[in-house]
Amino acid sequence: IKYIWTAISKVNNRVLKVHTTDYPGNYPGYDDAWNMADFKKNFRIDIVDMDENTMEFDMVGIDASIANAFRRILLAEVPTMAVEKVFIYNNTSIVQDEILAHRLGLVPIKADPRLFEYRNEGEDDEEGSEIDTIKLQLKVKCSRNPRATKDSADPRELYLNHMVYSKDMKWVPIGNQADVFADINIGPVHGDILLAQLRPGQELDIVMHCVKGIGQDHAKFSPVATASYRLLPEISLLETVEGEKNTQLPWTLD
Structure with a gap:
């Protein structure tokens, strides 16, 4: 009931x-x-x-x-730029290559897709070109902090570069991109996205290629995290509501 x-x-x-x-x-x-x-x-x-x-x-x-x-x-159907290819040259962290590549692909990229062309499917050129590809590099190595105190147990004090964030993804211009996009700071939309945690001796050496796509092909190309709508109705009263009828409405009439 x-x-x-x-x-x-x-x-x-x-x-x-x-x-x-x-x-x-x-x-x-x-x-x-x-x-x-x-x-x-x-x-x-x-x-x-x-x-x-x-x-x-x-x-x-x-x-x-x-x-x-x-x-x-x-x-x-709104196009954006996202990581499509991940070239992992070195990954000694505990995060598997496939999981790390998936996390990198979902990092939103700050770049105007109107300035790039769609990349042709089946194209043999892995490097891409300046008109259809954005190249990013992630190269981080963790080491011990020589200035850390002996009694410290805080990883933030003991280690250097042990937290790998999206801000560590650096843009590597292709062709004449350095001149064309000189006034545009290409890179991740948010720099505080945690990608991996390292310990001394572990390192990441990764190159990423971003291409233009739409959310219909893959969720990583979707430009919005949440797109929703709610109704905004126009409520019209056909007659005057007074007395007890006023209290029965979901709102109060003054």
Whole structure:
């Protein structure tokens, strides 16, 4: 009984029938056929909040199915740059090559995909070119800290370079990229992503090639971590609500 009551409560507290009619023209005296002029007149986008990492906006005068289509486009069809090939020359850490390559592939890369071309499938050139590839290098070696105290047990004091972060992925320009992208700081979007932990004597020597792709091919190319939408209904009261009826509403009318 509790489960049924919970389900009914959730239904009663949400907006139903958010989409348009499946068969326009079935209501006498009401024209609900699609009209481009009316759509352009009533539709607008209001930006609520926007910063470097997030954006929130309202789409007013649009069907929920179209709003969901925008969400799916953001997830799957907006191109980005991501690590596609990982050349591991030395990995003496406890992280296996396959796991490390997977972690590197999911690190978001800060680069404008509009400035690069899609790489042709089956291309024999492993190095890529300046128009379709970004080259990154990760070269870190852990050693003991000679200045550490004898009684210390803190790895941050005992070892040097024992925490490998995404900020250690350095951009290596290909061709004329150093001149073309001189004003662009190409590299990981966030520098504090932990990739591996090392101990003295362990090291990583890795070269990565980033290419242009879309989320439909692989999740690493998806430009957003979360793309969601919620309904912003327009509630109209057809009559004055007073007295006890006012207390029965999910909100209070002043």
